[in-house]
Amino acid sequence: MxxxxxxxxxxxxxxxxxxxxxxxxxxxxxxxxxxxxxxxxxxxxxxxxxxxxxxxxxxxxxxxxxxxxxxxxxxxxxxxxxxxxxxxxxxxxxxxxxxxxxxxxxxxxxxxxxxxxxxxxxxxxxxxxxxxxxxxxxxxxxxxxxxxxxxxxxxxxxxxPIEIEMDVRGAIAQESFNMFKAKIKESFKENEKQPFEKFSHLPVPLKIYITKEYYPQMYAQIFSAVKELFMEINSIDIVEDPDREIYMVAIDVYGKRLLQHEISNGMLKTIYYIVELITMSKNSLVLIDEFENGLGVNCIDVLAELLLGERRDLQFVITSHHPKIINQISNKKWKIIERDIATVKNFTAEEYGIMHSQHDAYFNLINRWEFEGKI
The missing domain is CATH 3.40.50 (Rossmann fold)
Incomplete structure (x- = not known):
């Protein structure tokens, strides 16, 4: 490849x-x-x-x-x-x-x-x-x-580009999901060893279903990453809500099933991030605007590690204001963005004069903006 x-x-x-x-x-x-x-x-x-x-x-x-x-x-x-x-x-x-x-x-x-x-x-x-x-x-x-x-x-x-700006509250109509299940089943009858990349563009709930049913190793990787953050979760699935005729994500917490609308936004978004990062096609370009939005502080560390270490084939372009994210990414990887009226300019940390230790670089950046009256 x-x-x-x-x-x-x-x-x-x-x-x-x-x-x-x-x-x-x-x-x-x-x-x-x-x-x-x-x-x-x-x-x-x-x-x-x-x-x-x-x-x-x-x-x-x-x-x-x-x-x-x-x-x-x-x-x-x-x-x-x-x-x-x-x-x-x-x-x-x-x-x-x-x-x-x-x-x-x-x-x-x-x-x-x-x-x-x-x-x-x-x-x-x-x-x-x-x-x-x-x-x-x-x-x-x-x-x-x-x-x-x-x-x-x-x-x-x-x-x-895969822009991770997900609708974590979206559900799938019952009829659509059943048609999808039938098509997937037929597809695997014809070729039971097809690569997962064929399905990597699908919405997260469908990818959870496919990995659990047909790619157990990938599902285990997803579940392990989720379990590292949320010890109380015993399973992740996509289930039917017959009253509303929809399928949605569900988790098992201490033996109690929580449907998608009952899961906290931060937990659900973290699960979605993990599924996306593990199931993306090789060599994808991933765009993430304000990576930290909606995530708990404890989630940022694990997701940043997954982003930086697990998928070295991916190319990421991300924005962030969160010091934990900025400090975890080497300042050699920064592009400092400034705007001069209608022109957007960019500088490396070295060009900006803040090429110090990782910790010092972040604080030097903040201090410079404060000194120049930008914050």
Missing amino acids: LNVKLKWIEFENLRTGLKIERVVFNDDITLLVGLSGVGKTQILNAIEYSLKLAVNKNLRLEPYNTTLCFQIGEEVYVWSYRIQQDHTEDIFEPKEIKYFFAYEKLQNIKGDILMQRTPDTIQVTGYDKVPTPKKDESLLVQYSEDAFVKPIISEMLKLY
Whole structure:
């Protein structure tokens, strides 16, 4: 399996004027540190939108000017696109497309252009003549089945960002769950040794069901991590609530079953985090905005250890304000985010002048912000 990583991104919102200067990411974890409102979440949003745009036909276009760099194995690619408002009028065609791709280019780090479009030209490797492309879809989407693009898209899908911003109170309709169970059962009749990655995109309750029924080792890993935090939990399951005709997560605590709506928000969110982190596809890019939100202090340590130690194949870009999170992640992995009017800037700890011991770096950062009147 190839190693796939996001290397850097540059971004500009042409509607608002917001510009994000190039942010270079670490291969393992990048912690975005900064005060509220400086643009940390905007960086996550720019990453997520761009990667979805490369593989999704139906994504709504936004007026963005973006360049991102990603590595697949030993090969490094740079993909640029500019989406802007369509001011043309066609009396024969309903005006449905508000924005269009004004520019797009995919090239390798050596400078070889694999595909490119401008208002006047279109170029795609392997074609002498290229038909006019759809103006509301990326060339990556339109040529995703071509021999030279298919392997790139296949690997980019592994970079598909998993944003852990979960609805921990959502349940599954009885009819939908029963249909899902039947399909899964049929799938395992055909191939009982299929890899779990096939199911890694599913909602957490469904992944709990699948691991417990078909992947006992993975379920044991999930349960062990949960048990380390919550000794009182004896089982995790997904069960039916016949009165409301839904299925939901349930736990057994000291012999008493607690349904999803009876479990504390912090405990439930921690369970969801554990399931997600253990079941994610290899080489996934994971975006987590304010990692600590809704978690108990004792949960942060275990989840941070799981995040930093157990899944070394994953690439994380996370934001946090919590000193426990910030102190657990080496300051060499920090990107300190600041905003100058409409420009989001970023600095390493060394560039920011706080490259001290881990403990001192955090307090030096806080003291500097306080001295500069930012807090």
